[in-house]
Amino acid sequence: MLDYRIAVNKMRTVQIVSVKEETLKVKSFIFTDKLCANAQPGQFVMVWIPGLDEVPMSLSFLNPNASQATITVERVGEATTVLHKMKARDTIGVRGPFGNSYAITKARNVMLVGGGTGLASLAPLTERLAKAETKVTFLMGAKTQEDLLFLDRINQLLSGVKSRIIATTEDGSYGVRGLVTEPAEKMLSQDERFDMIYTCGPEQMMYKTLLLAEKFDVPFQASLERFMRCAIGLCGTCVIGKYRVCQDGPVFSGKQLREVKDEFGHFRRGFDGRKTVLS
Amino acid sequence: MSNRLAVEIAGLRLSNPTMLAAGILGLSAATLREAVKNGAGAVVTKSVGLKPRSGYANPAVVQVNCGLLNAMGLPNPSAKYFAEEIRELKKNGVGAPIIASVFGFTAEEFAKAASILTRAGADAVELNVSCPHVEKTGSEIGQDPTLVSEVVKQVKGAVDKQVMVKLTPNVANIVETAEAGAKAGADAVAAINTVRAMAIDIDTAQPILANKIGGLSGSAVKPIAIRCVYEIYEAVKVPVIGCGGVTNWRDAVEFMLAGASAVQIGTAIASEGLVVFKSVIRGIDSYIRKKGFRSVRDIVGLSHRR
Numbered sequence: 001m002l003d004y005r006i007a008v009n010k011m012r013t014v015q016i017v018s019v020k021e022e023t024l025k026v027k028s029f030i031f032t033d034k035l036c037a038n039a040q041p042g043q044f045v046m047v048w049i050p051g052l053d054e055v056p057m058s059l060s061f062l063n064p065n066a067s068q069a070t071i072t073v074e075r076v077g078e079a080t081t082v083l084h085k086m087k088a089r090d091t092i093g094v095r096g097p098f099g100n101s102y103a104i105t106k107a108r109n110v111m112l113v114g115g116g117t118g119l120a121s122l123a124p125l126t127e128r129l130a131k132a133e134t135k136v137t138f139l140m141g142a143k144t145q146e147d148l149l150f151l152d153r154i155n156q157l158l159s160g161v162k163s164r165i166i167a168t169t170e171d172g173s174y175g176v177r178g179l180v181t182e183p184a185e186k187m188l189s190q191d192e193r194f195d196m197i198y199t200c201g202p203e204q205m206m207y208k209t210l211l212l213a214e215k216f217d218v219p220f221q222a223s224l225e226r227f228m229r230c231a232i233g234l235c236g237t238c239v240i241g242k243y244r245v246c247q248d249g250p251v252f253s254g255k256q257l258r259e260v261k262d263e264f265g266h267f268r269r270g271f272d273g274r275k276t277v278l279s
Numbered sequence: 280m281s282n283r284l285a286v287e288i289a290g291l292r293l294s295n296p297t298m299l300a301a302g303i304l305g306l307s308a309a310t311l312r313e314a315v316k317n318g319a320g321a322v323v324t325k326s327v328g329l330k331p332r333s334g335y336a337n338p339a340v341v342q343v344n345c346g347l348l349n350a351m352g353l354p355n356p357s358a359k360y361f362a363e364e365i366r367e368l369k370k371n372g373v374g375a376p377i378i379a380s381v382f383g384f385t386a387e388e389f390a391k392a393a394s395i396l397t398r399a400g401a402d403a404v405e406l407n408v409s410c411p412h413v414e415k416t417g418s419e420i421g422q423d424p425t426l427v428s429e430v431v432k433q434v435k436g437a438v439d440k441q442v443m444v445k446l447t448p449n450v451a452n453i454v455e456t457a458e459a460g461a462k463a464g465a466d467a468v469a470a471i472n473t474v475r476a477m478a479i480d481i482d483t484a485q486p487i488l489a490n491k492i493g494g495l496s497g498s499a500v501k502p503i504a505i506r507c508v509y510e511i512y513e514a515v516k517v518p519v520i521g522c523g524g525v526t527n528w529r530d531a532v533e534f535m536l537a538g539a540s541a542v543q544i545g546t547a548i549a550s551e552g553l554v555v556f557k558s559v560i561r562g563i564d565s566y567i568r569k570k571g572f573r574s575v576r577d578i579v580g581l582s583h584r585r
Contacts (some may be wrong), residue, residue, distance in 0.1 A: 233342070
């Protein structure tokens with residue numbers, strides 16, 4: 001029975017149903033898989049590009065009714081470049097879903113801070129929050145207008161609930177010029193009381209957001225990214241302090257991240273276990 | 280719990296007969312400490328060599344029915360780098376013996392890595408002459424009794440701590456390599472490392488592991504490991520440490536009855552979490568009480584009674 005649990009979400013091949021271009025560098029791949037379709041927001045899968053590599057990816061869209069799930073992938077290296085060339089009916093492998101998920105609490109007024117492809121895991125969370133009629137303030141940042149991910153989707157998801165969406169770009173080509181943490185600080189320092197902050201994106205952005213959450217005493221959850229291999233809590237590749245990102249995370253509370261403050265926002269380990277400073 | 284569970288293996292004192300197996304977590308002080316906090320009687324580090332290695336590309340691990348297949352490729356930060364993690368553990372205390380798993384491509388490299396890590400504070404070393412998926416080391420050494428003997432002798436000559444040798448089941452007769460290790464001066468033998476194995480995706484007709492061939496662990500290998508421990512126990516005088524598919528206390532007891540003085544736990548952490556140590560320890564304790572033994576030491580090798 002226990003071994004069955006190790007094997008239950010083992011590698012299987014799935015067919016890509018369709019591919020959607022999101023930005024110049026980002027595509028979404030929709031595939032049919034019941035387990036992934038029923039995953040929770042924040043969970044991830046190991047995606048196998050047959051014969052080449054296997055990489056961890058957040059599930060960016062969950063559609064249990066159609067038994068479909070989606071990964072949203074930025075073209076950054078060899079594996080993702082090959083994946084980007086794939087089309088409908090091509091085959092990929094998936095293992096998972098793995099890890100914990102965002103905790104959806106009784107919070108009624110939440111702030112989401114997303115950067116880059118971090119939006120991938122925040123989007124299915126937003127869907128849940130919208131259904132729960134939570135008031136959502138969504139802050140999303142990117143380098144330029146072209147890199148802003150899921151702007152339309154988030155707009156649409158939040159159209160029926162009390163919400164605000166603020167986009168920032170570093171070059172000012174869309175929305176507010178600057179870093180996404182700047183409007184976050186501004187809003188937190190006003191009178192409005194937020195009762196949860198969710199964040200996913202570049203670690204420096206999440207680190208700054210954690211400092212803001214602590215300063216303004218708001219509960220906090222962040223989804224982390226690390227190199228991964230086994231994804232089931234054994235190999236130690238993805239450890240941050242005493243935590244395994246694949247098993248204890250990828251979503252961590254502010255309190256947990258405070259325990260690993262020497263590492264969070266500062267460095268991560270490479271595949272050989274040595275530390276690399278986060279820039 | 281009590282002294283009932285304490286064991287001594289080649290001079291190392293363990294509060295209980297469970298150990299974190301090599302290759303599982305074990306590349307950072309924080310995760311090793313976490314294993315001890317969860318009850319491990321000793322911890323074995325990930326295998327460390329002289330130079331940093333990133334290991335193989337992914338997939339490096341794939342779940343199969345009743346077990347796990349891996350070909351990590353001995354990723355490690357180098358003995359010199361890892362020595363810092365050991366120093367940190369020793370400085371702030373860890374509460375259980377730290378056994379450094381080392382590998383090398385020659386006997387000299389084994390000895391150098393062992394020496395660096397014992398000087399940093401490791402309480403013992405375990406020689407990885409059994410990794411089944413990296414050329415010119417691991418089981419390529421461990422399949423040859425002469426090479427096993429040479430590695431053990433070199434390491435014994437270089438360190439003043441206990442030396443254990445972890446054996447590969449991928450041999451015709453594991454007793455030969457166990458005897459070679461013991462005769463060369465190994466203070467204990469651990470058996471077994473993973474069993475050479477493979478998985479192919481039938482849809483794409485591709486081997487799944489990037490390295491194609493890897494090592495099988497978990498429940499699937501337990502009967503093989505029990506047989507190996509049983510045979511080794513008959514043949515050598517030094518303590519035997521059992522490893523391979525320990526998922527619950529019954530498995531641990533079975534290993535001890537076969538002749539293991541302690542057991543190593545690895546793959547089960549994926550399904551059970553680190554609490555597996557506590558549940559195994561509790562289970563062993565209630566077994567020995569129910570059966571009327573005074574100590575866990577009394578059940579070691581009991582199945583050999585004629």
